[in-house]
Amino acid sequence: MDELLSVAEMYRADQLAIAAGVPGPALMEAAGAAVVRAVCERWAPHPTAVLCGPGNNGGDGFVIARLLLEAGWPVRLALLGTRSALTGDAAVAADRWPGPIEAADPYILKGNPLVIDALFGAGLSRPLEGHARAIVEAMEGRTVVAVDVPSGLHGDSGRVLGAAPQAALTVTFFRRKPGHVLLPGRTLCGEVVVADIGIPERVLDGIAPQTAVNEPSLWRHRFPWPALDGHKYARGHAVVLGGARMTGAARLASVAALRAGAGLVTIACPPAAFPVYAAGCASVIVDPLEEDGAFARLLQDQRKNAVLIGPGAGRGAQTRAAVMAALDARKACVLDADALTSFADSADELLDRLDKRCVLTPHEGEFARLFGDSVGMDGDKLSRVRAAAARSGAVVVLKGADTAVAAPDGRAVVNINAPPDLATAGTGDVLAGIVLGLLAQGMDGFEAACTAVWLHGEAGRALGPGLISDDLAGALPGVLKALKAQD
Ligand SMILES: NC(=O)C1=CN([C@@H]2O[C@H](COP(=O)(O)OP(=O)(O)OC[C@H]3O[C@@H](n4cnc5c(N)ncnc54)[C@H](OP(=O)(O)O)[C@@H]3O)[C@@H](O)[C@H]2O)[C@@H](O)CC1
Numbered sequence: 001m002d003e004l005l006s007v008a009e010m011y012r013a014d015q016l017a018i019a020a021g022v023p024g025p026a027l028m029e030a031a032g033a034a035v036v037r038a039v040c041e042r043w044a045p046h047p048t049a050v051l052c053g054p055g056n057n058g059g060d061g062f063v064i065a066r067l068l069l070e071a072g073w074p075v076r077l078a079l080l081g082t083r084s085a086l087t088g089d090a091a092v093a094a095d096r097w098p099g100p101i102e103a104a105d106p107y108i109l110k111g112n113p114l115v116i117d118a119l120f121g122a123g124l125s126r127p128l129e130g131h132a133r134a135i136v137e138a139m140e141g142r143t144v145v146a147v148d149v150p151s152g153l154h155g156d157s158g159r160v161l162g163a164a165p166q167a168a169l170t171v172t173f174f175r176r177k178p179g180h181v182l183l184p185g186r187t188l189c190g191e192v193v194v195a196d197i198g199i200p201e202r203v204l205d206g207i208a209p210q211t212a213v214n215e216p217s218l219w220r221h222r223f224p225w226p227a228l229d230g231h232k233y234a235r236g237h238a239v240v241l242g243g244a245r246m247t248g249a250a251r252l253a254s255v256a257a258l259r260a261g262a263g264l265v266t267i268a269c270p271p272a273a274f275p276v277y278a279a280g281c282a283s284v285i286v287d288p289l290e291e292d293g294a295f296a297r298l299l300q301d302q303r304k305n306a307v308l309i310g311p312g313a314g315r316g317a318q319t320r321a322a323v324m325a326a327l328d329a330r331k332a333c334v335l336d337a338d339a340l341t342s343f344a345d346s347a348d349e350l351l352d353r354l355d356k357r358c359v360l361t362p363h364e365g366e367f368a369r370l371f372g373d374s375v376g377m378d379g380d381k382l383s384r385v386r387a388a389a390a391r392s393g394a395v396v397v398l399k400g401a402d403t404a405v406a407a408p409d410g411r412a413v414v415n416i417n418a419p420p421d422l423a424t425a426g427t428g429d430v431l432a433g434i435v436l437g438l439l440a441q442g443m444d445g446f447e448a449a450c451t452a453v454w455l456h457g458e459a460g461r462a463l464g465p466g467l468i469s470d471d472l473a474g475a476l477p478g479v480l481k482a483l484k485a486q487d
C-alpha cells in the first residue's frame, strides 16, 4: 500500500525509527546519499549550488554537498541563516562539510548551476517572505532538485506558502506526503523519487496512516468479479433517474454502470423523454414514470438495489423528492450534479439523512454549495473532503485533477492516474455511473468510489488525447481485463 504520511506522521516515523535504534544522523546521511544517487543517475557532473536552510532540510543539504564533492562534482554551498544557529543533526552535517559556507543570495545561482533546494522541508511553518522568498524566486527557470519538497510547498496541503520553485526532481524519504500528490504540489515536485533511508516499515504500525494514494491494492481483493454460477440478478439492478431535457447525462451513466458490471440497469424517466432514452443503448431498460409517486413505487422492487440521481436530473423540488424517495427506500445511492445542487439552500436536510452507503460526487462548485456552510472552503482538499464525509456520514468524492475520496471513518485517498484529457463534458456522469455499477454489485461505498475513480482514470489514460465521454465506458473492458490479469 502506498500510504501518504502527514508532516506530523512523518516526524513520528522519524522518532519511532530513532527509538528503534536508527540514529538521527544516520537517517540524515541516508537521506543525503539518496538525493545524490538520484542526481547522479540523471545528470553528469555539473556545476551545482546547494542551498541550505536553517533546519534539518538544510542538514540534508550539507550531506548532499559533501557527497557530490567527493564524487568530483564542482559544488558551492550557501546557507540561509548563520552557521552558529544550526543545531542537532544539521550542525553535525555542517561540521563535516569541508568547503566554504557562502551566504544564500541569488548571486550564487550565477552561471546557471544545477540547484539543490534544501532550504525548507517538513518544518515549513509560515509563508516565505523577504530574503527566503527572494532566493526561492531566483530559482525560477533553473534546473532544481528539491530535497523532500520544493521549499515553500506545504507537505500536508500541497499549497504554496509565499513562493516555491518548480522542481525537475523531488527526492522524499520513506513515504510521500499529501503535498506531493495534491495540486499544485504534484506539478511543482516534478518527478518524485521516494527513497528508503532506513526507517523500518514496522513504524507504520504505530502510526496507522489513514491516507493513501488510490491504487488497486486498496480494493482489488474486493472487486466483484462475476461468479461462474452467477446470474444477472446476483450482479445487482441499478436505477438511474433520467431527466426531461439533458438526456445525455443519464445515458452515459447507465452504460457506464453496465460496463462496470451491474447485472441490469434501468433508466426511470419522464414519459415525454421515453423515446429518446429508448433509442439509446439497447442493453439499458427504460421505464417511463407515468404518474406522481411512480419513482418511489419503482424502488419498492427489492432487486433494484442501487440508485443514481443527479446527472441531467434538473434542479428543484422534483429532484429533491426523488433523492428522499431513494433514501427512504434504503438503497445504496450515488448523488451527483443536480441532486447536490438541489439542496444548496437546505443542505442540512440532505446531510442529516445520509449514511456510508451513499456516495456524493461533487466537483468544487457543487461541494461549495453543499458543504460551504458546514465545512467551509478554506482548508486544503484532503481536509475538506474528510470533514465533508464526517459531517454527512457519506462517502465523498471531491472531483478534480487530484480527486480525493473520503469515508466517514476518516480514511481518504488521493487519485493520481487521471489524465487532463478527462476534463471534458460528461466524464463526471460516466464516473457516477461506474460508482453506481459497483454499488449495485454490493461493493461498499468507499471501496466502490475508490475503484470507480481509478477505473475512470485508467480508461482516460487508455484513450488519451481526443477522448470524449462517450468513449469512456467502451474503454472499461480493456481496463478491467488488465486489472483482472493482476490477480
Ligand atoms: N531525523 C529527521 O528528522 C530527518 C529529517 N530529514 C529532513 O529534515 C527535514 C525537516 O527538518 P526540520 O524539522 O528541521 O524542518 P526544516 O524543513 O528544515 O525547516 C525548519 C526551519 O525552517 C524555519 N522556517 C520554517 N518556515 C520558515 C519560513 N517561512 N521562513 C523562514 N524560516 C522558516 C524554521 O524556523 P522556526 O519555524 O523554528 O522559526 C526552522 O528553523 C525534512 O524535510 C527532511 O529534509 C531527513 O534528514 C531525514 C531524517
Ligand SMILES: [K+]
Residues within 6 Å of the ligand: 057, 117, 118, 119, 120, 121, 146, 147, 148, 149, 150, 151
Ligand atoms: K526543500
